[in-house]
Amino acid sequence: MADPETYRIDPDLKSTVYCTGVAEGGEEAWDFLYQQYKTTNVAAEKSRVLTALACTKETYLISRYLTYSLDMSEIRSQDASGVIIAISRNVNGRDLAWDYVVGNWKLISSRYGKSSFAIKNLITGITDSFNTEIDLQKLKAFKMNNPDLGSGSRAYDQAVENTELNIKWMTDNYETLEAWLDRKMSSQNKGGNHITDVRLPRTVLPQLYTLELLPDIYADDPKDFKIFGKVDIVIDCLEATDNITIHINKLTIIRPTVKSQSGNQSGLKVVRTTEDNDRQFYIMFLSEKLRQGQTYVLSLEFEGPLKDDLAGLYYSSYKRNGKNVYLAVTQFEATDARKAFPCFDEPNMKARFKVTLLRKPSMTSISNMPQEKTGIHRENGFVADEYKLSEKMSTYLLAFIVCDFKQITGKTKNNIT
Incomplete structure (x- = not known):
């Protein structure tokens, strides 16, 4: 070159x-x-x-x-x-x-x-x-x-x-072809490091995400745009384990903690973390085992880049009077929620979501659910919009946008907003 x-x-x-x-x-x-x-x-x-x-x-x-x-x-x-x-x-x-x-x-x-x-x-x-x-x-x-x-x-x-x-053809042959490929790859990579298992462990399952996100689209240069956020994930322990694995992609985790919701494991701590970049896993090792049947809260602060790559949480723009106006928007399907926040990013690991979006007062935000509170004062000139608790759903169905568009709503003849 x-x-x-x-x-x-x-x-x-x-x-x-x-x-x-x-x-x-x-x-x-x-x-x-x-x-x-x-x-x-x-x-x-x-x-x-x-x-x-x-x-x-x-x-x-x-x-x-x-x-x-x-x-x-x-x-x-x-x-x-x-x-x-x-x-x-x-x-x-x-x-x-x-x-x-x-x-x-x-x-x-x-x-x-x-x-x-x-x-x-x-x-x-x-x-x-x-x-x-x-x-x-x-x-x-x-x-x-x-x-x-x-x-x-x-x-x-x-x-x-x-x-x-x-x-x-896919209906008739997919399962047969998949089984053949699995056997072929397994035999060719026997004793090697080839990854075939990309699923998260089922030792814990998420029940609720309380997510707060700030898409920072306010820098002079789009290269400096970032995502800042924190999330509390309520998880049920299905099998005793001393580690928790979630998905992240291009995110930096700042402060992971785990607490027993009942308060009966006060010494529980995250003692070590590691990343499996090939599988986009973030693995937290704990000071003691989670107990089967108990509920815990996994809390993480995080940040990451905000790019114009049309995946996860990304920025887009349009021209107004010759100047670029920026907005932040999501496209999580199929596996890009993990680019916006740490999560159990598999379709069958459904949970409920309580979302809060931070923005400048000149902007607006929209998410899946109706707003519960809006314009709540936060530091550094930001305001927060809180959204109602969602139904149980997959991570890829979560959606939101922060922009300066005006909202127009209406109802169908069947009274659907």
């Missing part, structure tokens, strides 16, 4: 090397290769680079690349559909590519024309891996909202047919 003219890559290996470099090299590698696209005059090289740029693992770079795809000052018009299709074949970009096309369909169809080959290619290309009922419903909703697809109608029908076939 430092001297591409001196260190030349075998042409037969370029696609693989470029893709691997982008996947493992982060933003620096992505920016470097993107500049190669902008400067090279060789058509085959442009094509290789465009495909490789879609290999990134970073969702914020995928989002940037999608935005570039329809910006003719960044990506040539004839390359746009190829870029979006390449992104859809990245496991991290598949759903982002679909959502981007749906959200920009009017622009795409007007720019390329409903009878163009690019439209047909795009529909076929970004849906060829669709294989779930949710994917099928997405397709049907798309057609309902865009009934006139022109010559893309045939490509749409083929996409539906292909998705239905994929669903059937």
